[in-house]
Structure formats: structure tokens, C-alpha cells
Amino acid sequence: MTTKNLFILSSLIFTVTIFVSSSATAGGNPADGEQAFESICSSCHGAVGITEIPGIPVFANGERMNKTDEQLKNSIRNGVNNPDNPAGMVMPPFGGGPVLNDKQLSDVIAYIRSLKKK
Numbered sequence: 001m002t003t004k005n006l007f008i009l010s011s012l013i014f015t016v017t018i019f020v021s022s023s024a025t026a027g028g029n030p031a032d033g034e035q036a037f038e039s040i041c042s043s044c045h046g047a048v049g050i051t052e053i054p055g056i057p058v059f060a061n062g063e064r065m066n067k068t069d070e071q072l073k074n075s076i077r078n079g080v081n082n083p084d085n086p087a088g089m090v091m092p093p094f095g096g097g098p099v100l101n102d103k104q105l106s107d108v109i110a111y112i113r114s115l116k117k118k
């Protein structure tokens with residue numbers, strides 16, 4: 001094998017590696033999302049996603065988890081003001097905390113999804 005071919009081969013492997021590792025993290029890292037959830041979201045949604053506050057989805061029961069990551073991201077970004085909420089509860093954008101970037105949103109969603117009891 002010539003040096004040139006070797007170079008092409010190794011850059012190909014490199015590209016594939018980058019692609020595989022970035023698509024693996026596209027779903028978010030639950031461990032990275034835990035801290036944000038604990039500090040910003042747990043006041044309403046409860047530690048480990050269990051709350052008895054009426055009108056707040058219980059993530060430990062998998063509530064709302066049939067939605068896509070993109071739908072959940074939009075809800076977190078924009079907040080949720082649902083006129084049909086049984087307790088008239090409103091979720092502020094980002095839960096009233098600091099703005100989360102796309103990666104942070106993916107991480108916090110991965111964490112929420114991990115709370116569902118099997």
C-alpha cells in the first residue's frame with residue numbers, strides 16, 4: 001500500500017469515527033443533564049421526576065415521554081402555557097432558569113427519559 005493510499009484510508013477511518021461518536025451523543029448524555037434538572041426543574045417536577053403537585057407531568061411515570069426530543073426541546077425553550085392544564089399550571093421558558101443550549105437541552109431530556117421506572 002502506498003503512503004498516499006494509507007493517508008486516504010486513515011482519514012476515512014477518522015471521518016467514520018467522528019461520525020459515529022457524534023451521532024452517539026446526539027441523543028444527549030443523561031449524566032450531564034442531571035445537575036441542571038436538579039437545580040432548575042426539580043422544584044416543580046420533583047427529584048427523580050416524582051411530584052405530587054397537580055398539573056405537573058410525572059416523568060417517573062413516563063408522562064409526555066411519547067413526544068419526540070424536538071417537541072420536548074420546544075416546550076422547554078418556549079415554556080408551556082396549556083389552557084387545558086388540569087391545575088392551571090404554567091411552565092416558564094427553561095423552567096425559569098438560565099437559557100440552555102441545544103446540547104444542554106438534549107442532555108436534560110436524556111435525563112428525564114432515564115427517570116421512567118421500568
Ligand code: HEC
Pocket residue numbers: 036037040041042043044045055056057064067071072075076080081082084085086089090091092094095096097108
Ligand atoms: C414552575 C414549575 C416548573 C418548572 C420549574 C419546570 N417545569 Fe416543566 N412543566 C411544568 C408544567 C406545569 C408542565 C405541564 C404543562 C402542560 O400543561 O402541558 C410542564 C411540562 C414539562 C414538559 C412536557 C412538555 C410537553 O411538551 O408536554 C417537559 C419536557 C418539561 N416540563 C421539562 C422541564 C425541564 C427540563 C425543566 C427545567 C429546565 C422544567 N420542566 C421546569 C412546570 C414546570
